[in-house]
Amino acid sequence: MIYALYRGLTDAAGPLVPLLLARRTRAGREDPARRGERLGNASLDRPPGPVIWVHAASVGEVLSVQVLVRRLLxxxxxxxxxxxxxxxxxxxLVAERLPDRAVHQFAPMDRMAxxxxxxxxxKPDLAIWVESEIWPNMLTEMETRGLPIALVNARMSERxxxxxxxxxxxIRRLLGIFRVILPWDERSARNFRALGARGVGTVGNLKFSSDPPDADLEELAAMRAxxxxxxxxxxxSTHPGEEAQIAEAHKALAAKRPGLLTILAPRHPDRGAEIAGLVEGMGLRAIRRSETALPEAGTDVLVADTIGEMGIWLRVCPVSFIGGSLVPFGGHNPIEAAQLGAALVYGPHMTNFPDITAQLGQARAAMPVADAAALTVAVGRLLDDPLxxxxxxxxxxxxxxxxxxxxxxxMATLEPLITPILA
Known part of the structure; x- marks a missing residue:
């Protein structure tokens, strides 16, 4: 009954979709040249042979799934x-990092047409979805076509x-369509099972297997210089509500550490102008990476509002605060910073990564802080204590x-789904 209602509403909303896409395009949230892909209109030919479809909703999922794409190929x-x-x-990001024999498209909106x-x-032969994507129309249509589908790095938060x-x-019906569900932590596994999912097996977080982000060597050398x-x-990866706290921390830290530079990399780079204005309004000198290549002697805060340069920031900064954790967002992935040798600090809201933060805590490999005041103390301690x-x-x-x-x-768990498509 509920699915029938959803199907009816998505069908009826068809005439509104162009208006929605136009609005999203004006906001910079759609590519105007590729809006047809959101309607299911392909802009590329299907390659010959078996096609495995991997869906990764946004940047975090893309970063975690790159290594899996390579292994599939x-x-x-x-x-x-x-x-x-x-x-x-x-x-x-995908366009920069896809290997040969891999192509990108925008996912269609979940309307049956x-x-x-x-x-x-x-005509995919196998579908692998990442983290928390559950689309009723797409799932039921794939079930009708007999298309095997797996959910990897699966996440089911308490919310x-x-x-x-x-x-x-x-939800029991939709989860039952997946042949395999591989949650990234035990909490998610328990939640999937409680909702009626079958074939649930915890194997860990794919983000651990991802390579650390690259850095252009010339740009890296210029930044270090x-x-x-x-x-x-x-x-x-900061969020609204955190940047002001970061700026206040900078003020307190710089009072005892002349020349301090804070690199502030927002989760959404399109907020660069907003953040630079906020920082300057607090009496600090800010530059935007998208407008000025390198910080000057008088720069207090470098707003890193570019895409694909996290590898630079993690390599030049010995201390990394993990954003989304001073506000109740749930935190972001600390693994990349760990791989590249940063000392880690994060706030009280790291609920998106309970297993990872538990392991880091057991190893005394990170400093959790309760608030912005504690963040200032922790960062200052680490800046002053190289050992x-x-x-x-x-x-x-x-x-x-x-x-x-x-x-x-x-890959070993997916092998029973891969072998038949190669027969």
């Missing part, structure tokens, strides 16, 4: 991979669990290294 030279995403930022158009063209528990019959011997720290900073960085890197084999376990 290495599995057999006949395989091609179709990667779909739903955001403009993730599409740009668009879904069928997409599936009719691409999502409570929401889906109100629709027990619908510009920073010189100045003390520097990074606030990575403790290096000890924490080594401990964090060891945690990351111990978990590198997750992708091999995922």
């Amino acid at each position: 290495e599995r057999d030279p006949r395989i091609s991979v179709l990667v779909t995403t739903g955001t403009v930022t993730s599409a740009r 668009f879904v069928r158009r997409f599936l009719d063209h691409w 999502s669990f409570r929401r889906w528990r109100r629709l027990p019959r619908l 510009a920073i010189g011997r100045r003390p520097v720290w990074l606030a990575a 403790e900073r290096r000890r924490m960085a080594r401990a964090a890197a060891a945690v990351a290294q111990r978990n590198r084999g997750v992708v091999s376990t995922v």
Whole structure:
């Protein structure tokens, strides 16, 4: 009954979709040249041979799934991979990083006409979705076509669990369509099982198997030269409500550490102008990376409002604060910073990564802080104590290294679904 209502509403909303896409395009959230892909209209030909469709909704999922895409392509030279995403930022990132025999499209919106158009063209032999994507129309149509589908690095937060528990019959039916569900932590596994999912097996977080982000060597050298011997720290993947706290922390830290540079990398780079204005309004000198290549001697805060340069920031900053954790967002992935030798600090809201933060905590590889005042103390301590900073960085890197084999376990679990499409 609930699904029939959803199907009816999405069908009826068809005439409104162009208006929605136009509005999203004006806001910079759609690529105007590729809006047809959101309607299921392919802009590329289907490659010959078996096609495995990997869907990664946004930037975080794209970063975690890159290593899996490579392993799928290495599995057999006949395989091609179709990667779909739903955001403009993730599409740009995918375009830079896709290997040969992999192509990108924007995912169609979940209206049956668009879904069928997409599936009719691409005819995937296997679908692998990442993290928390559950689209009723797409799932039911794939079930009708007999298309095997797996959910990897699956996440079911407490909030999502409570929401889906109100629709027990619908979620049980939808989860039952997946042949394999591989949650990234035990909490998610328990929640999936409680909602009626079968084939649930926890193998760990694919992000551990991802390579650390690259850095352009010339840009990296130029940034290091510009920073010189100045003390520097990074606030990575910040959200609204955090930037003002970061700026206040900078003021307190700089009072005792002349020349301090804070690199502030917002989760959404299109907020660069807004953040620079906020920082300057607090009496600090800010520049935007998108407008000025390098910080000057008088720069207090470098707003890193570009895409694909996190590898630079993590390499030049010995201390990294993980954003989304001073506000109740749930935190972001600390693994990349751990892989690249940063001492980690994060706030009280790291609920998106309970297993990872538990491992980091057991290894004394990170400093959790309760608020902005405690953040200031922690960052100051690490900037002033290179021995403790290096000890924490080594401990964090060891945690990351111990978990590198997750992708091999995922591939082994998926093998019963891959073998038949190659027969």
